Amino acid sequence: MQALHHWWTYPLLTLLGGVIGTYGTLIGAGGGIFLVPTLLLLYPQDSPNTIASISLAVVFFNAASGTVAYARMRRVDYQAGLLFAVATVPGAILGAYATSLLSRQLFDLIFSVLILSLAALIILRPTPRGQPMSLPRYALTRRFTDAKGVDYHYSFSTPRGVGLSFLIGWVSSMLGIGGGAFHVPVLVYLLHFPLHVATATSHFTLAIMSLIGSMTHVVMGDFTHGIRRTLALAVGVLVGAQLGALLSQRFRGITLIRILALGLVLFGIRLVIQALQH
Numbered sequence: 234m235q236a237l238h239h240w241w242t243y244p245l246l247t248l249l250g251g252v253i254g255t256y257g258t259l260i261g262a263g264g265g266i267f268l269v270p271t272l273l274l275l276y277p278q279d280s281p282n283t284i285a286s287i288s289l290a291v292v293f294f295n296a297a298s299g300t301v302a303y304a305r306m307r308r309v310d311y312q313a314g315l316l317f318a319v320a321t322v323p324g325a326i327l328g329a330y331a332t333s334l335l336s337r338q339l340f341d342l343i344f345s346v347l348i349l350s351l352a353a354l355i356i357l358r359p360t361p362r363g364q365p366m367s368l369p370r371y372a373l374t375r376r377f378t379d380a381k382g383v384d385y386h387y388s389f390s391t392p393r394g395v396g397l398s399f400l401i402g403w404v405s406s407m408l409g410i411g412g413g414a415f416h417v418p419v420l421v422y423l424l425h426f427p428l429h430v431a432t433a434t435s436h437f438t439l440a441i442m443s444l445i446g447s448m449t450h451v452v453m454g455d456f457t458h459g460i461r462r463t464l465a466l467a468v469g470v471l472v473g474a475q476l477g478a479l480l481s482q483r484f485r486g487i488t489l490i491r492i493l494a495l496g497l498v499l500f501g502i503r504l505v506i507q508a509l510q511h
Contacts, residue, residue, distance in 0.1 A: 243461065243462075244465075246462055246465040246466050246469070247465050247469040248469060249271065249466065249469060250291065250465065250467065250468060251469035251470070251472055251476075252473065253267050253271070253291075253295070253469070253470060253473065254298070254299075254470030254471065254472065254473025255473035255474070255476045255480070256473075256477065256492075256496065257292075257299075257470075257474070258295065258298075258299035258302070258473065258474040258475075258477030258481070259478075259480050259481050265288050265291070265292040265295075265405070265414070265443075266348060266414035266496075266497065268288045268291055268292070269284060269285070269288045269344060270345075270501075270503065272284050272287060272288060273340075273341060273344075274503065279458070279459075280337065281333075281335050281336075281337060281340040282332050282333055282450070282453070283457075283458050283459050284340075285329070285332045285406075285407070285408060285450065286447070286450035286459055286463075287459040287462055287463050287466070289329075289406065289443050289446045289447045289450060290447045290450075290459075290463045291463060291467055291470055292439065292443040293440060293444050293447050294467040294470050294471055295470035295471075295473070295474050296436050296437075296439035296440035297440045298470065298471045298472075298474035299436040299475075299477065299478055300436045300437045300440050301475075302474065302475050302477075303432075303433035303436055303437070304437075305380065306379055306380050306381075306433070306478070306482070307377070307378070308379050308380075308429055308430055308432075308433035308434075309430075309433045309434055309437045310375055310377070310426075310430055310437075311437065312373070313373065313394070313426075313434055314434045314441075315441075316373075316395065316398075317394060317398040317416070317434075317438045318398075318437070318438045318441035320394070320395040320396075320398035320399045320402065321399065321401060321438065321442040321445075322402065322445050323402070323403075324398075324399045324400065324401070324402025324403030324404075324406065325402040325403070325405075325406040325443075325445045325446040325449070326406070326445065326446070327403050327406075327407075328406030328407035328408075328446065329407070329446050329449035329450050329453065330449070330453070331403070331407045332406075332407050333453070335407075340408070342505075343408070344408050345502075347404070347408070348414070348497045348501040349498065349502070349505070351414060351497055352494045352497035352501060354418060354422075355418060355491075355494040355497070356494050356498075370390065370392075371391045372389065372391070373389060373391050373394075374386075374387075374388040375387055375388070379429075385427050385430050387426060387427060387430075389424035389425060390424065393423065394424055397419050397423065397424075398416070398438070401415045401419065402442055402446075405446075406442070406446035406449075414497070416435040416438060416439065417431050417432055417435045420434065429481070432481065
């Protein structure tokens with residue numbers, strides 16, 4: 234596909250941002266897991282640095298907008314979110330620098346393998362397990378009530394959450410996806426968060442992490458060729474994120490997980506094909 238630089242592509246990018254913002258916020262993924270493969274298909278001549286920097290900046294706008302919406306619903310676990318965000322910062326900075334070491338073909342292959350692996354995990358284990366009978370070591374227990382009066386009570390391992398958040402920050406910043414698509418399954422399957430709390434808290438963590446990663450890309454000069462595309466996409470995701478948060482109240486948790494898995498499979502297969510064609 235040839236480069237898209239005509240003026241009329243910017244309204245289309247805004248529309249794309251709206252769709253990705255809605256879908257990403259609905260599943261708590263921030264949209265980067267779908268925006269990156271879309272940009273890879275639309276702009277095959279761009280470097281991994283440019284693609285990652287555009288996506289990560291758009292993810293920030295999406296996550297910030299979604300966090301505001303989820304905050305009104307009182308579903309954000311701020312204590313856990315801040316803890317995870319601090320853990321992702323070193324990884325996000327290292328990941329932004331690591332992007333420059335990857336060729337475009339290797340970037341495509343790594344990304345496709347990661348999202349197909351994540352999809353397989355979700356498909357093979359679609360129903361999250363309940364809280365373990367015994368509390369994990371160094372557990373942090375959380376209890377709160379959302380705006381609809383739903384009570385949430387759960388505990389998670391602090392060391393495990395911090396360690397996994399660091400890895401997510403590194404990988405997601407390197408690929409420009411923000412990390413929500415990885416953080417939500419980790420919170421649900423490994424840390425035993427309620428799914429609706431996981432999606433909201435993931436957005437809060439994602440907003441902080443993607444801001445740090447984007448600032449690193451700015452310092453590196455990766456926004457030289459992507460600022461206008463970033464702004465066009467950002468307008469769309471700011472609106473789409475609000476819609477996605479509202480729609481999340483109409484879906485059961487297992488439905489959100491299946492929607493996430495379906496999108497990952499479709500994008501992963503398409504990226505494998507593109508990488509092998511180089």
